[in-house]
Amino acid sequence: MTLLEKQQQHDFVLVDLMKNEQKSEEHLKRHxxxxxxxxxxxxxxLYESRAIxxxxxxxxxNNPLTPKDLESFGRMEQWMGIEQAYFSEQALKIIKQxxxxxxxxxxxxxxxxxxxxxxxxHVLDVANAALSKHPYFAGDSFSLAEITWMPxxxxxFSAEMGDLINKxxxxxxxxxxxxxxxxxxxxxx
Amino acid sequence: MTLLEKQQQHDFVLVDLMKNEQKSEEHLKRHxxxxxxxxxxxxxxLYESRAIxxxxxxxxxNNPLTPKDLESFGRMEQWMGIEQAYFSEQALKIIKQxxxxxxxxxxxxxxxxxxxxxxxxHVLDVANAALSKHPYFAGDSFSLAEITWMPxxxxxFSAEMGDLINKxxxxxxxxxxxxxxxxxxxxxx
Numbered sequence: 618m619t620l621l622e623k624q625q626q627h628d629f630v631l632v633d634l635m636k637n638e639q640k641s642e643e644h645l646k647r648h649x650x651x652x653x654x655x656x657x658x659x660x661x662x663l664y665e666s667r668a669i670x671x672x673x674x675x676x677x678x679n680n681p682l683t684p685k686d687l688e689s690f691g692r693m694e695q696w697m698g699i700e701q702a703y704f705s706e707q708a709l710k711i712i713k714q715x716x717x718x719x720x721x722x723x724x725x726x727x728x729x730x731x732x733x734x735x736x737x738x739h740v741l742d743v744a745n746a747a748l749s750k751h752p753y754f755a756g757d758s759f760s761l762a763e764i765t766w767m768p769x770x771x772x773x774f775s776a777e778m779g780d781l782i783n784k785x786x787x788x789x790x791x792x793x794x795x796x797x798x799x800x801x802x803x804x805x806x
Numbered sequence: 807m808t809l810l811e812k813q814q815q816h817d818f819v820l821v822d823l824m825k826n827e828q829k830s831e832e833h834l835k836r837h838x839x840x841x842x843x844x845x846x847x848x849x850x851x852l853y854e855s856r857a858i859x860x861x862x863x864x865x866x867x868n869n870p871l872t873p874k875d876l877e878s879f880g881r882m883e884q885w886m887g888i889e890q891a892y893f894s895e896q897a898l899k900i901i902k903q904x905x906x907x908x909x910x911x912x913x914x915x916x917x918x919x920x921x922x923x924x925x926x927x928h929v930l931d932v933a934n935a936a937l938s939k940h941p942y943f944a945g946d947s948f949s950l951a952e953i954t955w956m957p958x959x960x961x962x963f964s965a966e967m968g969d970l971i972n973k974x975x976x977x978x979x980x981x982x983x984x985x986x987x988x989x990x991x992x993x994x995x
Contacts, residue, residue, distance in 0.1 A: 665887030698854030
């Protein structure tokens with residue numbers, strides 16, 4: 618999504634998680650922790666998704682995704698931190714059981730879901746309060762913070778947990794607004 | 807440490823983890839996830855440590871802790887990502903058992919330590935390889951990436967796990983270099 622927002626040509630190379638390719642010897646040379654994504658920019662290689670999108674936003678100065686205003690910048694970073702520290706790990710527990718597991722024909726373990734769900738609800742309550750004050754996490758503009766959250770929110774809908782979003786009016790409005798961006802529509806397809 | 811590197815006057819307000827004050831009603835108003843730290847800068851409040859140090863480095867432009875060179879910037883961000891995603895969570899498991907637990911008079915659960923230790927070793931192997939190429943995570947200069955790692959490395963020594971550092975020559979040299987900074991000596995005291 619960051620590359621599309623920046624209107625940058627790129628090749629997307631699939632590392633197939635369904636085949637566990639992220640743990641292959643070839644991929645471990647690119648990413649010693651055996652996960653995705655990795656960016657290859659000429660001879661320079663970089664891993665960790667949040668590092669990659671910050672790097673891209675620094676490199677390509679068109680359509681900036683980092684606010685110049687200092688407090689907005691701080692809020693963007695805070696919400697990227699919240700995503701990594703409190704949101705995505707818990708959301709992924711639900712997504713793995715209710716979406717990826719089901720795709721593999723497994724029965725979801727609802728005790729895992731029951732433990733993760735209140736934690737996700739709490740983060741979304743905090744998000745709802747913040748988004749009642751300004752339309753984006755950083756403030757007045759779409760930023761990298763939204764990009765870090767979007768895959769997990771989308772997958773919550775895939776896991777039939779869209780109610781978590783829709784019952785919080787400010788989060789709902791935020792999601793409706795950002796998910797209709799043409800770049801997201803292209804990425805999710 | 808960031809405030810000291812920036813030579814900024816500040817008041818340090820203790821939230822006593824030993825008394826569980828981070829979960830008090832008063833603190834939860836400042837930090838809805840009940841952890842530390844929180845920055846109060848005039849009327850602006852910010853939580854999430856990595857957001858706070860980036861905010862401070864943006865606000866105070868003296869003694870920059872973010873490299874201007876693009877690839878160095880990418881590496882700094884990658885190593886901050888590695889700290890949060892792979893290093894500190896595992897290191898903290900060891901530190902809680904072998905340091906904080908002991909301070910509270912508890913017997914360490916060595917099965918938790920045995921599970922976390924190889925994961926910490928792996929991260930430190932990756933760090934050792936990177937630090938064989940340049941003296942700091944970002945490249946030629948001390949950056950925010952070091953600051954995010956330092957508390958956990960220091961606590962590994964407190965947990966009598968300093969061998970994890972000292973048996974890796976490049977990590978050892980890196981630690982000896984950065985831990986003698988006057989700002990760190992002041993902070994750890």
